[in-house]
């Protein structure tokens with residue numbers, strides 16, 4: 001809340017949940033019997049909100065692993081705190097940057113070793129005579145295709161800054177005894193809080209135009225303030241201290257000469273620049289969420305209706 005009493009959570013949710021996501025959930029469920037390990041990729045900058053709570057029901061009986069991807073963009077200390085927080089609840093987390101080939105190759109080995117251990121715990125005495133089958137899941141834009149492309153023997157999955165590039169569930173042949181099931185990025189039917197929806201959108205998991213770029217840019221600046229992170233004034237050559245998010249965007253627009261006809265500043269283009277620069281890591285490493293002390297505090301993001 002700022003000093004005017006305004007709260008982002010008071011803004012109505014968009015309810016964005018396109019039909020292809022519902023369909024993908026069904027396809028994943030059908031493929032599940034073939035799967036050895038379910039991997040959920042999320043964004044290390046929002047380790048709670050970018051986890052899809054509906055997966056807890058969908059993948060209930062499968063061995064699971066969570067990947068905090070884009071660790072290069074997140075605060076490393078917070079990433080480690082989150083890893084420990086999830087470990088308390090027996091959720092195994094591995095933080096990586098999918099842009100680094102070694103991180104992804106190591107991941108493949110971990111999947112194989114993990115499944116081998118599971119087989120031995122289940123009493124298997126013979127070696128596995130087939131590939132380990134791994135389902136890659138996650139909300140849009142968290143880096144699923146980037147991971148898959150690094151492991152794939154052919155270039156397949158299209159990597160894109162636009163959420164929702166992969167639309168079908170498909171098997172991807174991978175070298176070294178692994179088969180991957182690539183799945184489309186899916187959200188859940190009812191996101192509960194506007195701040196969660198906005199956080200997902202700032203991380204690129206929901207398209208900007210679903211929310212509106214100006215609202216997103218203001219939210220990003222508000223989140224930076226909340227996390228005691230300085231606004232990127234230096235990056236844009238803004239010398240006077242803006243009083244609020246709106247004034248910051250106005251100054252950015254002026255500095256860049258972004259004007260609409262009639263001489264009004266173009267806040268939409270200023271907002272687009274701000275979001276792009278943030279997503280490219282130009283504001284430094286940042287994590288939006290800190291681990292809550294109690295599980296109850298995390299529940300609004302962890303339960304799906």
Ligand code: GDP
Pocket residue numbers: 069070071072073096097098099100138139140141142143144145146147158159160161163164165166185281
């Ligand atoms: P998907 O929708 O989950 O398949 O996500 P993509 O693999 O298409 O990646 C979405 C965007 O995030 C692309 O612009 C990638 O280049 C970028 N990206 C993926 N992994 C990383 C990472 O570890 N670090 C950074 N900085 N960017 C990444």
